[in-house]
Amino acid sequence: MTLVQIDNYGPWTVTPEPRREMDLQTLQSRLFADVAQFMGPRDAYVFSTRYDNMIAVTNGLDGAAHAALQESVGNRYPVSVSLGTGVAERPIDALESANRLLQTEGSAQDEGRTEVLAGDYLTETDPSDLQIAHFDVVDVTGKYTDRLNEFDTFLNVERAYGSLTRYLRDTHGALSFFVGGDNVVAVCPDLPERAFVDAVAHVAADADIELQVGVGRGASAHEAGFAAKHALEACRDDGTNVELSGAPVLGD
Numbered sequence: 001m002t003l004v005q006i007d008n009y010g011p012w013t014v015t016p017e018p019r020r021e022m023d024l025q026t027l028q029s030r031l032f033a034d035v036a037q038f039m040g041p042r043d044a045y046v047f048s049t050r051y052d053n054m055i056a057v058t059n060g061l062d063g064a065a066h067a068a069l070q071e072s073v074g075n076r077y078p079v080s081v082s083l084g085t086g087v088a089e090r091p092i093d094a095l096e097s098a099n100r101l102l103q104t105e106g107s108a109q110d111e112g113r114t115e116v117l118a119g120d121y122l123t124e125t126d127p128s129d130l131q132i133a134h135f136d137v138v139d140v141t142g143k144y145t146d147r148l149n150e151f152d153t154f155l156n157v158e159r160a161y162g163s164l165t166r167y168l169r170d171t172h173g174a175l176s177f178f179v180g181g182d183n184v185v186a187v188c189p190d191l192p193e194r195a196f197v198d199a200v201a202h203v204a205a206d207a208d209i210e211l212q213v214g215v216g217r218g219a220s221a222h223e224a225g226f227a228a229k230h231a232l233e234a235c236r237d238d239g240t241n242v243e244l245s246g247a248p249v250l251g252d
């Protein structure tokens with residue numbers, strides 16, 4: 001995992017006086033788009049989380065690749081980014097160690113702490129390294145989008161997301177991210193099918209929303225995530241709630 005943290009961003013947003021909100025939104029979403037465009041061709045994933053901090057799945061990327069991202073952001077934006085990296089069996093533990101390295105170097109709002117690059121990299125990868133689950137709401141269009149106003153639809157999807165993401169984090173140390181529409185991508189440790197059956201049952205009981213999930217494995221986030229998307233298609237075709245892909249879909 002890589003933590004991407006904008007350096008000293010809070011003070012910048014109010015210096016010399018508060019900046020227009022839509023300008024900040026533009027900067028944040030463009031920075032996310034640029035980081036995503038950097039990660040995508042390298043088969044990594046990045047999630048926007050709070051935008052001033054983003055979480056990436058960077059199996060296979062070395063220190064030079066991370067430094068190139070920092071240089072490119074520094075050259076093109078009025079802000080710089082620090083990057084902490086960590087490697088562990090459970091995504092939460094990898095993120096914890098990545099995070100701790102930046103926190104040890106100084107505060108997110110310390111003007112003397114800029115462009116830190118610290119941590120371990122997983123450069124030797126194996127097709128069984130990563131497990132990613134792609135969840136979505138069963139028939140969000142028929143149950144919500146075509147029936148409720150957009151805000152109330154959003155509240156329903158957010159309730160499912162909140163329930164799922166807290167459950168997976170607490171039970172398995174998995175990190176789940178809302179990625180738009182009704183979709184949640186979960187970066188998981190090595191979990192059996194039963195764990196996903198239980199997660200879907202938990203959200204049904206806790207939030208009264210029916211989910212389906214495709215699960216994939218791979219050497220990179222793209223490989224695992226793409227296999228998960230194929231497995232989710234199998235849920236749609238077969239009317240099932242949980243599908244695990246077979247071998248990772250290589251070369252896609």
Ligand SMILES: Nc1nc2c(ncn2[C@@H]2O[C@H](COP(=O)(O)OP(=O)(O)OP(=O)(O)O)[C@@H](O)[C@H]2O)c(=O)[nH]1
Nearest residue numbers: 136137138139140141142179180181182183229236
């Ligand atoms: N990020 C992301 N969003 C998607 C993806 N597929 C669909 N979406 C979003 O999800 C919304 C709903 O699409 P679906 O999930 O196909 O619709 P549905 O009515 O729930 O249909 P089923 O999933 O077949 O039950 C779309 O409008 C998109 O915004 C995906 O692979 N990734």
